[in-house]
Structures are given as C-alpha cells and as structure tokens.
Amino acid sequence: IGTILVSFIVGIAYGVALFIFTPLLVALEIFLLVSVVWVIVESPRRQQQIGKSKDIFSKHPGVKIAILGSYGKTTIKELLREVMSEGKKVAATPGNKNVAISHARFAAKLKGDEEIVLIEYGEAAPGDIAKFAKNTKPDVAVIAGIAPNHLDQYKTLDNVAADLLSIKNYVKPENIYINADAKNSVTENLDEFRIFDDNGTPGISIKNVELSLEGMKFTAEFDTDESTKFETALVGRHLLGPLAVCILLAKKAGLSLKQIQKS
Numbered sequence: 001i002g003t004i005l006v007s008f009i010v011g012i013a014y015g016v017a018l019f020i021f022t023p024l025l026v027a028l029e030i031f032l033l034v035s036v037v038w039v040i041v042e043s044p045r046r047q048q049q050i051g052k053s054k055d056i057f058s059k060h061p062g063v064k065i066a067i068l069g070s071y072g073k074t075t076i077k078e079l080l081r082e083v084m085s086e087g088k089k090v091a092a093t094p095g096n097k098n099v100a101i102s103h104a105r106f107a108a109k110l111k112g113d114e115e116i117v118l119i120e121y122g123e124a125a126p127g128d129i130a131k132f133a134k135n136t137k138p139d140v141a142v143i144a145g146i147a148p149n150h151l152d153q154y155k156t157l158d159n160v161a162a163d164l165l166s167i168k169n170y171v172k173p174e175n176i177y178i179n180a181d182a183k184n185s186v187t188e189n190l191d192e193f194r195i196f197d198d199n200g201t202p203g204i205s206i207k208n209v210e211l212s213l214e215g216m217k218f219t220a221e222f223d224t225d226e227s228t229k230f231e232t233a234l235v236g237r238h239l240l241g242p243l244a245v246c247i248l249l250a251k252k253a254g255l256s257l258k259q260i261q262k263s
Helices: 002-059 075-083 098-107 128-136 157-169 237-252 257-262
Strands: 063-067 090-092 117-122 138-144 177-178 193-194 202-212 215-222 227-232
Touching: 002 098, 002 128, 063 075, 063 128, 063 157, 075 090, 075 117, 075 237, 128 157, 138 157, 177 237, 193 237, 202 227, 202 237, 215 237, 227 237, 227 257, 237 257
Parallel strands: 063 117, 063 138, 090 117, 138 177, 177 193
Antiparallel strands: 202 215, 215 227
C-alpha cells in the first residue's frame, strides 16, 4: 500500500509539474525560435534598409532638420511642419517614430522633391545621436531640451548632454538651436550655439507677450528691424521659444511673414 501511495503522489506531482511548466517551456521555445529568426533574417534586412537610407538622405536636395532632445521633440517637429508647410513642400517622420529603422522607412517613402525634411531623433543610449546623424546628414539641428532622461543608460546629466551635443560634429554650431528653458549646469554653458527661450533666439526677439486660456499674442522683432505681431491658440509661455525658432527658420527658408502669420 505504501508503494502504491508513493507512486500515486509522485504521479500527481509529475502531472501538476507538467501542467504548470509545459506552457513556460513552450513559451521559451517560441522565444528562442523568434530570436533565431530575428538574428538570421530580420536584423540583416534592417541593416540593409538603414544602409540604403544613408544614400537617400545624402543625395536628397532638401534642407534636412534634425529635432532631438530630452523632451518636446515631437511638439517642435509638428510646429515646424505646420509653419513650413504654408509655403514649402515638407516631409516629416511620422508620430514619434524616431530610431534608425524608422528613419530608414521614412527615407524610402521620400519623393526627392521635398524642400524641407524633418527628422526626429529618439536617443536612448550613448552614441545614438552620432549614429542617427551619420545616417541622415542634417543641415540644421534643434535640441528641444536637455534634462536627465534614460539614466539607466546615460547615468548622468553630463552624459545625456554629451550625446545630444555630439550633433555639433555633423552640424555647424551656428545652425544648432538649443532650448535653455530647463536651467541646469549644462544649459548655462552653451555660448557657441543659438540658444532659445521665451525671450526668443539670436535673430528674433519676443516682445509684448499676452497670455490667456484662449492662446497667446506676441510681437516678433527681427534683427533686420522688421516687427510683426503673431497670434496663436497654443497656450503656455514655454512654447514661445520653440515658436521663435519656427518663425526664424521659416523666414530663412523663404516664407513671407504673412505666410508665417497665417500658419
């Protein structure tokens, strides 16, 4: 009887173990299979797409604007798209698709006649910005903000800043615009670049600001002694700096002040 009882208990335990662990083993097998397929098939295919995109971006005649930073990238990209589209043919990376393979898929859809190409960069680890810049060949860069983010990889704010500022190896400092609204040890020492905040940016000053829950009104004073009033339904003083950059870049791209006012 004792032997039968032990066998019975062992049998139940074995059945329970199979019931519990079989799904886990199956899941593990599926995971391993998918991983093997990724390494053998998908990864090389992606690298091929990224390689092709380098050639597309390098040959594209449009002005390529990289938008990067710890926060606010998609907002500034969409503002630029809205303003520039009033007088130029514009293409922009969709949504927040902002890594190398997303850039490659975006490049494959370009027609080649776009006048402005907006490319959002989504950094997550040291070296990302250099990798994206090598692929996309930007002419202008807008850093939406510098603040502690992805510290699991970057560890410190200085490392975050170093990666973002590595864009200067690919874009001339006079064509790099950096949001200095986030006050920290990094944003206080950026004299070689074009800083922007709610007072404007080199080339344009923001004056006579009126804020309400319905939007904002302000005057843009240009270095050329021009002065123009603008009105927007956007709410928040923190958006004045990005708007100043959008206005300035649109003006440099050839849009009239009336077109910019309308947008």
